[in-house]
Amino acid sequence: MYKIMMFTGGVYKFNELKELVEDIGGFILQEMVMQVETMLHLAFPVEEERVIRDKVKEVGGKIKELPLAGAEIMIVVPSLGKHHAVDPMCDIAEFLRRNGAITNMMGLARGVGKRIAQMTAHEKAIIEECDAAVFVFGNFEECIEEKAKLCETLEVPYIIVGGPPELNIEHYVGNIGRRTERMRRKNEIEQLEAVAEAVRVAIDEKKREIDEDPLATSPLFIKELLDLVLPPKAGEEFSTIVQLDGLRVKVEEGDEENLKNIEIGKRKLSDICNITKSEYDGYLVKILPEAVTGSVY
């Protein structure tokens, strides 16, 4: 099992840290060097945390836990109109990103109102491609209760964000209603922390399920191989997005066969994963459990 953390610091002995991560069987998920400042997203075996922390102390950097790292989360609002975007939608997304998640944002085609609110099958399919969803439903108790029924059939963990502090709805986080300005005050940051915490709880549950029935291989390992076989183009970011039980891979037309034929141990990628075209972007690679595929190595 891998732990994902973020390192920030200077360039002093920076390469030594990278080498150490690779030596202990970890991965560099993201790397950003800004003049003399560096930022790394590191994934390493959980039992090696002490070694990494010691090295970070030696190079004089900081290391922070990313509880939502390795998860792709969809933020859903009733519409993309000025009533719901950009605040609080982008505030929530930004805060989840700070906690390591990759976020997508989505406005429903007919999600506004109370009686008339709908979620189409296509929208539901797109939301279910992600690891979790956050619905932002506004100020009114009655409307939130009605719209919460739309989410009940979802097969991914979700939380509902709304205005009233407390509601008798499952996975509900209150105190974030409609907003016309950015959430930047202390109490507002605390509310965003509550949302991130609720998402973490929902995702941890899914992680536990995966631990009970482990995957054939780690999505992080497949990402590492993918980046070697189908390297991202210059300037392209997030060509491969890691999910809890797979990946979203953005490959060009004609590269699908290469994707399917990537060798993982003794097997091909298509043998140990379900590869489907995403309804939203790229291809979805869902890794099958080891119990189904047998040993890969």
Place this chain on the structure above:
Amino acid sequence: MEVKVEGGGEFGDANYEKICQNIYRDIGLQSNIDSVYLYCNAAEHVFIISIKIGRVSNPVTVGDMTIIAGEDMFKVTKELYAPRLLALLWNRYGEKVKQLGRLEISIKLEEKEMQELRSQVVYDPRGDLTTRILDGIDRILPEGARVRYSIPATGRITIIASENPIEEDWKKKATDILRKISKGEA
């Protein structure tokens, strides 16, 4: 600008008060509106908003927003109205008008013509006041409440909004509310 919100619950009322303030501040009408009253009934999905129009500032003339800065040249002192001024000048004098810098405009005119130009209205806030107030209302009311019914009254804009057809009961209730708040103001 006074804002009063009722019927949305403790959180909803406080939140909508803030939304009204912020939206009219963004549109730039806070000083032109005396009061905003919003009644929310989310259970039946009916919203009533009533806005009392206050004092509106005088029309802005070319003389108000520019100073003469040399022969055949003037300088814009209120940049906010510069695009409207240029549109007015180009429309009237065509290629005679030259924009020398961000705020400098040159135009060759007779003394009499120049005097006449300086009294020309560049922007009349009364002209688009209703449109801007309605834009604000559109931003305040929940997006799903697309069925609208307006109640005419002097110096006031009142709108009932819902996602359902608006029934006579609500029209009557809105008229009663309107009467009550008008009486309170008197």
